[in-house]
Amino acid sequence: MDRDQLRSLPTWIPRPDGWEKARGRMRYLTDLHHPGMLIGGVLRSDYPHARIRHIDTSRAQQIPGVRAVLTWRDVPGLNRYGIVIQDQPVFCEDRIRYVGDVLAAVAADSRASLEQALAAIQVEYEPLPVVAQPEQALRRTSVKLHPTGNLLHRRTFSRGDVTQGFAASAVIVEAVYETPRQMHTYMETEGGMCIPEPDGSLTLYAPTQHGYGDRAQLARILGWPEERIRIVSSPIGGSFGGKDELNVQPYLALLALATGKPVKIHQSRAESVRSGLKRHPMRIWMRTGAARDGRILAHDVRIVADTGAYATLGPAVLDFAVEHATGPYIIDHVRVRGYSVHTNCGVAGEFRGFGGNQVTFALEGQMDRLADALGIDPLEVRRRNFRAHSDCGPLGQTIAPTEGADEVLAFVERKRAEVQSRHTVTSASAYHRRGIGIAVTMHGGGLGLRRPDHTGGRVRLTRHGKIELAFGFEECGQGVIAAIPLLAAELLDCAVEDVEVVLGDTSRVPRSGSSTASRATGMVWHTLKRIRPDWESKMLSLAARVAERRESDLRLGPGGVHERNAGRLVASYADLAAAAGDDLPEVEIASHFPVTPDTWAQDGAHYLYSFAGVVAEVDVDLLTAEVRVTGLHQGVWAGGVVNPMGYVGQIEGGGVMGMGFALMEDALMDEGRYVTRNLDTYLIPTALDVPEMELEAIIPKVEDGHGPRGVGEIGTVAVAPAIAAAIHDAIGVWITALPVRQDVLLAEMAKRGETLWRWMPSDASKESTSWGRERIASSSS
Amino acid sequence: MPSEWICVDDIANEDRAPVEADDALQVGLRVTLAEAIRSSAVRRRWPHLHEVCRFVGAPALREQATLIGNLAAQGDLVPYLLVSQASLLTWNEGEMEEKSVSEWLNSRDTAADVLITRLNIPKESERVRYFVRKVGRRAGFQPALVTIAASLEVDDACTVGALRVAVGGGAHWPHRLPKVEALARGERLRPSLLRELHHVIQSEMWTYDDAFATAEYRRVVVANLVTAFVASALEEG
Incomplete structure (x- = not known):
């Protein structure tokens, strides 16, 4: 479903807090x-x-x-x-x-x-003495920032024997990737x-x-x-x-x-x-070996995360990065070693993507380098190593089977061809080069195995005849406040207008866990699914009493309880509330995010994943090395779509945040002090930087019983590697450090002999052009 | 960021919009960047000033910020003003004085209690090619890594009458590049001249390293852009 198709859905409705926010009238808690x-x-x-x-x-x-x-x-x-x-x-x-x-x-x-x-x-x-670098912090001689030392957390994963895998490899690519301290x-x-x-x-x-x-x-x-x-x-x-x-x-x-x-x-x-917290800067070394046909035989990874002064969620972020170090690829010989290290550089913690963005930048960079070394199309290299529907997860754990990987790869193939056909038009200036890059990813939702990932919710009929849905999630701009009524309409058969949402007050809501890890929308779906039978039974029983009908003749519907067959309204929710008096129907449940049944798997291993494929288009100014993203297209598989407007907002907003990560955002520090101390030097993309963005929400052919996966993070994850690949496509420079610095890019171009003189139209750059002589001749005649 | 600000809102008899007079644009101290952008005279006869005003700040800021304020803060406008040989009128304890923007920058007035009351910007000539560019880290509303302006007069024999180049933006003290200009003056445009220009621009311009770009980058970028601009005269004829 593309954006136009999403817009045509009956569920494409403005979010309840939209007008107030758009007009600057929303009263926030800090107001x-x-x-x-x-x-x-x-x-x-x-x-x-x-x-x-x-x-x-x-x-x-x-x-x-x-x-x-x-x-x-x-x-x-x-x-x-x-x-x-x-x-x-x-x-x-x-x-x-x-x-x-x-x-x-x-x-x-x-x-x-x-x-x-x-x-x-x-x-x-x-x-x-300031401990400013994680590698410095890991030295035996370094000052210890905590009694336990500077290593906050270590996480490893291995499968097979990488030495054997590399020995059998025809091609090996190796690089060190660095990612920024994004705010x-x-x-x-x-x-x-x-x-x-x-x-x-x-x-x-x-x-x-x-x-x-x-x-x-x-x-x-x-x-x-x-x-x-x-x-x-x-x-x-x-x-x-x-x-x-x-x-x-x-x-x-x-x-x-x-x-x-x-x-x-x-x-x-x-x-x-x-x-404030920042995204973990990571230094990721990857060595990947493949057979001549593109099959990856070995993948060796070392991740060092700068977690800053205190722990917060540093260990979990590292676990996530280690888990996603092989992404959607099936590789026999794998070794991943991850270290989360204390320094005096701020505090790094939870951030949209949760370690996935960093490791995906590195992994997808390796795929492009392999493709280049093998002379195989980058998309084909990915396909040859891609997971099948029922393959295990990256840590070998059982995961919910899904066609998401294939679907996003098919999107990338389609979209890339479409973009390439548009690119046949030559660039407007001699000093610009265009490039196209791709990337794919899979991203775990929820907190994972053995993490306290409890959820739940409550539904009740209010005195005024509204269906009140209360959750412990927060409305932090993501739009769960709009998703809840839509899900209630779908799963409790009421109308959106029948619903009142209560969030964000511990005196009024049950425990639903944190609004994190792309989990809120999915958890509302799960909770309402489980609430439905009890709720239906209570409401129909009440309606049967009020209308003197048999329960089996009734059903839930918009505005109230209806006749099961004729569909006529039997009792409105207001009628039912009035009749119930103090005994208003109410159902509350507690539940847990679905986890892998493999209890032997590593802590944090995920069960439900979403997938994204990205096609990025860039224009590089050869004179200045300025990079402009001219197109950013995402295909997302994340179960169904609950709130189409929110879905588009999350993917587009996430895409722009991913662009910031790729091209400009970095909270620079010098010896533990911020260099970028405000938004005049810490730059984020503005409306002028936002490119043409196309989106395809890939809807599963069959609902798999796990509902919508949530799209809070997936739109950010694979953007940077697609942009990096597009830059390489444009000017042949491999990107290893984000954000892409123009000075580094220009210097790299110069090293490759890519200078002004090479791009200048021949008339102007060559001394013996006939043009000069003709001009002189004509002017003197 | 200046340590002191002067509110000009209540100064009477001052035009809010730029005024076209005698082949020059008169810009009073209340004229905002937004007014200059809205001015049809600026759009038609000072198209490069129009372009420069559009790359300063952001729309909301341009509604408040004045051209003279930008000049006083040595902002992105200054390289263009240097190249277009703009002049200004200062007020110093009751005495009015007219001087070129270049003279003003080189005087002590920038640090003293001297107010700029008016800016005169000569009309952009159809015989002159202009070039303005702000290089930064995103598409708009940003501090410049470097801002450049240049103008070039070439006769039919492809001989340079005058090349003017000025550099500013960011933490640069805005300055012209006289050696570069002298190198081109009276010379026939030819590839070897382009190479010399590219070299001398880098050696002459004053610039700096900071957390976001090296001095080397700024030098090469200015050299690339100016050389490509001059070369375009060769290409287009």
Whole structure:
């Protein structure tokens, strides 16, 4: 289904929050204002690595208008946080590990008092040597950033014997790939408000991908039972994985408790850059051997991820990268060694694609190099190694059988031919070259084997006759708020208008797990499927009583319960609500994301995968090495399409984010300090950079019982390698480091003899052209 | 980013749009980039100024930012102003003074409390070829890696009357390349001249390394673009 076909679906409807967002009228949690609220802020480290000799807050406390100045001594519970491993200090006690580390927090009547107080806090540091590179961190002689050392996590996978595989290979290609420290660049920077309630509880309004997750973490920090904390967490002005971990929530809660007043914090963009998570920069070495016919015989991989100062989800990101190091290819001899390493370079964590984008850039680069070395079409090399429907997953685990791989490859073949036929038109200028590149990927959804991937939801009839669907997922811009009513209409046979969605408030929603790993839409589908029988039974039983009919004669329908055969409305949902009184029908279930039945498989191994094929077109300016993406076309297989407008948005938005990763985005650091400290130097694509984008949503011929897979990440994953391949196609330079730097590209072109003189039209570049003589002759005559 | 800003909104008797007078465009201190872009005179008779204004900032910013503000901040407009031999009127403690943009850049006025009140930009001549380009890391709304402007007058015998080249943008102090210009003056356009120009541009221009591009890159890019521009006169005849 292409975009036009998606647009023609009856489910192509504007999202419920669309108008408010488009007009800038949406009230986000960081827009909240409370009479009498205090302004909060934190003091972050002056150094990327230091010992703290002394912190003196006495002068800050005396500044008029200052209500509280807190340090580690004021944390009643655990002075640490982290989704899996609690190693990140709320307030540093004696050691600084990155420039975002917090030493103190202040609440004041005004921003002026706050800023004065933060400036008045005196910290005596003892700077320590900065560990700026993972390879440096792994040396025995390196300073240890944590008691356990600098190696946060190691993950290996092997199959067969790579030595044997390489010995049998006719061609071996080897390269080192480097990927950038990409920033999520959500429009809404971190912040929120915390209100101390009269009953001694706290209500925290702060965007997060997982309200219950934040609640558990805050309860640990406060030393409270979780139930004393209410988290209101949606809507969110973008997240992309960057708001799953805590950010300013601990300071909001601690300051509100200390002052007994509402406290608001909203980080500036500069502070967000300094403190926020980033995508793991990875250095990936790959050696791949193949037989003359293109069959890959051996694949050896070493991944070193810069996870920065603290753990957050670093181990899981590495596991994902290791799992996806062979992608959709079936290879007999494989060895993958992965290392996630602490440095003083910010903190890397969860980010759309979750380690898949980095390793796919490397893997697809290897496929192109192999094709080049063998003289075989890059698409054909991929096909010769591609997985079949029922093949195992990359870690040898059983996965849900799928035709996704074949379908996206067929898309790539079709689209590439179409694009190539358009490219026969010659370039407008002598100084431009065009290129076309392809890439494919498979991407696991959900958290994987042995991860706490619980989900669930609740449906109930409200007093006003609405069908209320409550989930613990968050609306972080991805559009789950639009997908839920559409799924309810499909699976509960109601109308979209019958549905009310409740999200983002721990006092009102059940636990559904985090809005992460492309799982929310799929989990809504699974939950509603399981809820359906009970819900139907309760509703029909109620309707039978109200209408004095047999249950077997009735069915659920738009607006209410209908006659099963004639279809006439028997009782509206409002009628049923009125008749039910206080005994309103309600069904709640708890469930788990589907996992592979192979319990022996590695932690995190996935069961459900989505697939994407990308065709990229670029135009390279030979004089400046500027690269413009002129076309970006994606074929996506991700189960069915729930919310077509959201689907298109995710793939196109993901595509643009993938372009940023490929061509311009990198939070540059120098010795642990950010060089790109704001959006004037950290560039993301603008509307002017967005190319022509075509999309094909490939719908499975048969629904396989696992429903929609979710498309939150898949649109970002294979974009960079397709662009890199297109650049190679245009000018013959292999790309090994992202983002592509123009200076590196121009220097590489020069090394290959690709200079101005080679491209200049012959008249102008050759001394003895007849043109010059004729001109002179004609002018003198 | 300048440390001090001057609000010009409430200055009376100042035109908001550029005014065409005596073969020059008069740009007052309230004229925004957006107004210049909207001006049909600019579009028709200063097409390269029009192009330059469009690559400064972003649409919302251009509604607020003025041409003179861009000049004062040594922005992307300056190479074009240097090449087009624009002049400006300054106000210094009650005294008005007219000088060329080039003189102004080389004077101490840029650092002193001297206000620029007017900019005069000569009309683009049909006999002169112009070239303007901002090279950056994305398609728009960005700091330049380098901004270039050049103009070339060639007679029918393919002899260069005048070549003007100026470099600016990013952290460059905008400057002309007099050696390059002198090298071409009076010379017949020929491939060996192109090679010399390419070489001298790189040795003469002042530039810098930063986190985003090497100085070498900036030199080669300016040399490539200017040489290709000059060569286009050969190609097109």
